[in-house]
Amino acid sequence: MQLLLALLLNLPAVLMYHQVDSHTPPDKIGRALTISPAQLSDELDYLESRHLRGVSVDDYLQANAAHHDTGDMVILTFDDGYADQYTDALPILLAHHAHATFFITTGNVGRRNHLTWNQIIRLQHDGMSIGGHSVQHVDLASLSPARQQFQIDGCLTALRDHGIDADTYAYPGGTFNRATEAILTKEPVALAFTTDPSHRLGMRPQFEIARLRVKDVTTMAAFQRFFTKLK
Numbered sequence: 001m002q003l004l005l006a007l008l009l010n011l012p013a014v015l016m017y018h019q020v021d022s023h024t025p026p027d028k029i030g031r032a033l034t035i036s037p038a039q040l041s042d043e044l045d046y047l048e049s050r051h052l053r054g055v056s057v058d059d060y061l062q063a064n065a066a067h068h069d070t071g072d073m074v075i076l077t078f079d080d081g082y083a084d085q086y087t088d089a090l091p092i093l094l095a096h097h098a099h100a101t102f103f104i105t106t107g108n109v110g111r112r113n114h115l116t117w118n119q120i121i122r123l124q125h126d127g128m129s130i131g132g133h134s135v136q137h138v139d140l141a142s143l144s145p146a147r148q149q150f151q152i153d154g155c156l157t158a159l160r161d162h163g164i165d166a167d168t169y170a171y172p173g174g175t176f177n178r179a180t181e182a183i184l185t186k187e188p189v190a191l192a193f194t195t196d197p198s199h200r201l202g203m204r205p206q207f208e209i210a211r212l213r214v215k216d217v218t219t220m221a222a223f224q225r226f227f228t229k230l231k
Contacts, residue, residue: 012060012073013227016195016211017100019082020089024216032215037088043214043223044096047074050227054098057168058129061190074227076100077193077211079133079170081108086119094126103133103170103193106158117162124164131168132156132189141175145183152183168192169207181207 018033020040025031047054054076055063063070076093078085081104093100102123108114115123124130134140135154143151152169159166167190171180174195181204184192192207212226 011209012055012070012075014075014077014193014209014211016193016213017076017078017089018080019084020092021084022088032217035214035216035218037092039216039218040089041092041096042220044092044098046220046224046227047098048096052227054093054096054100056099056127056129057101057131057191059099061167077131077170078102080137081105081115081120081133083113083115083119086115086123090123090126090128093128099127099129101129101131101168103131103168104155104159104166105133105135105137105172106155107135108137109158120164121162129168130159130164130166131170132159132166133170134172137172139173139175140171140180141177145179148180149183152180152187156187156189171195176207178203 017035020037021034022036025034044054051072052074053072055073057075057077060070060073060075063073076098078089078100081102085102104115104120109120110116120130132152132155134151136151138151140148140151156166165188167188169184169189169192171192171194176194184207190206191209193209193211195213196210
């Protein structure tokens with residue numbers, strides 16, 4: 001437990017992205033979830049200017065296990081498995097020598113505007129890591145333990161069936177409960193992520209990690225202020 005707490009106390013900042021697209025969606029939710037390729041590139045440029053590295057969750061776990069310094073890391077995460085994460089975000093990440101973790105809702109793989117299995121495998125081949133995000137994008141806390149088990153097990157099994165050993169998880173919408181955490185303790189999941197600090201039970205901190213949501217309205221000044229507070 002002491003080692004786990006030490007790990008969590010040293011956890012880098014974790015950023016949460018969704019869609020990266022030069023076209024602005026017409027609906028309010030779509031706009032909030034979508035940033036432009038230019039915004040992502042500018043944010044990664046800023047991290048580089050601060051001598052910070054954009055890394056995946058797996059990069060962090062491996063560095064921590066090897067007792068390497070993680071003080072210059074910022075963990076990048078992308079939720080839901082949108083197609084533009086491959087077509088638009090991946091080239092920008094590679095150009096900046098950055099890695100990220102992509103949390104996949106497996107029931108949407110291959111559907112319109114979503115990643116295909118081949119693209120997900122290519123993401124992994126290009127140094128990105130893949131995590132679970134349930135079978136359907138549903139509020140886990142609203143489900144019975146049995147339905148939660150289906151969502152979590154089904155997602156991780158689908159990933160494994162495609163050669164992906166996901167060891168991280170993100171809750172759709174950020175919500176979970178004690179049953180969720182009890183299920184994860186029986187899975188090969190090292191860390192699980194919510195959306196903000198209000199979604200915490202204080203039971204298993206490794207499964208209650210908050211992230212900074214990056215939106216279309218996140219100005220560069222606001223982005224910079226966040227990291228100014230960290231250093």
